Amino acid sequence: MDTMPRKPIARDAVLDAFEALLIEVGERAATLDAVAKRAGVSKGGLLYHFPNKEAMISALLERMDALAAMEIEAMKAAPEGAAAFFIKSSLWADTPMDRVFVAATRLAEVAHEETRRRFAGIQQQWLDVLAEEVGPEMAKAVRYMGDGLYFNAMLEGGPGANASERSADVGALLAAVERLRD
Amino acid sequence: MDTMPRKPIARDAVLDAFEALLIEVGERAATLDAVAKRAGVSKGGLLYHFPNKEAMISALLERMDALAAMEIEAMKAAPEGAAAFFIKSSLWADTPMDRVFVAATRLAEVAHEETRRRFAGIQQQWLDVLAEEVGPEMAKAVRYMGDGLYFNAMLEGGPGANASERSADVGALLAAVERLRD
């Protein structure tokens, strides 16, 4: 009977904490000490899993790519159509995907090149799927609307007081998408 | 009868430098030393005009508000209509307004509350003008498209290689706006 090693529970906790801090207080305040404290982990423990901050960022970007891939699949399979699904999912709903995305935005804003490249890749995938449904021109309009939704989520920094107002906006956007469809 | 003292030429130079660094290298790297160096001013000189970093940020936000007010006026008076004008002006064209706006975005991303409030105010003004032209529902669609354009400008960090691609996108967005108008 080979002894199974302990599960690295701290690893995910650290990543969650890093994500939460990026969303709530920004990149500047998401220091190693702060992340460790929030994760309920010692600084040594954090650095055991991620030898340096860059490694922690990389892990977060991996998480984003994985979730984005799932999102793309869901988008293709959506019964209401890719465009409508895309708009709906661009609203801040505190899903895992929303969280990594906004968190990563904070890194991109600080001119983190690798993060920017990843974003560009994901956005291109979205655009491709949208174009299949509504054509390349209108796909751009739809994608920019979704980007605008994310832009606002980013400015607010999470699910704030405007949550209900924003979800009302989605209705307006879906109506606009309907008009653009034909 | 007091004659005017020496002109504070450094003040504007500092603000320009701060703006440029925010756009190009992000908030993190826009340190007092970096700003002073870029402005061709000593650190002491910088701190003479702006007693602390927060004061420098405030001055930048003042600049943004002033330019935004002008933009709103231009939007109201635009012959092609407010919506079309808005989309066109949302493209990164390296105008003074574009520059402060993106620069300020970097600050908002770092969870700077005052900056966020200013953004909300400006966005509301835009929305009001747009609503007069195309109604409250479609105004949101248009504003989100513009926000999306800014979001992408922010991710790229200035007028980059994708400038021509983006300006082609504006064509698609204007077509979308046309469809939404009637």
Next chain:
DNA sequence: GAAACTATACCGTCCAGACGGTACAGTTAT
């Protein structure tokens, strides 16, 4: 017995801000 930690001390670097000084234009007193 080894992986997954905790806890703490420490180092080098960077940064915001404080501080003391310099240069010079204009003002006042003589």
Next chain:
DNA sequence: ATAACTGTACCGTCTGGACGGTATAGTTTC
């Protein structure tokens, strides 16, 4: 008229604290 003075616009250096990262010795869990 000119010397003494005043206020503005800077310059250059220093310090205290925070942050990323290293190191290391001990503890828990499988």
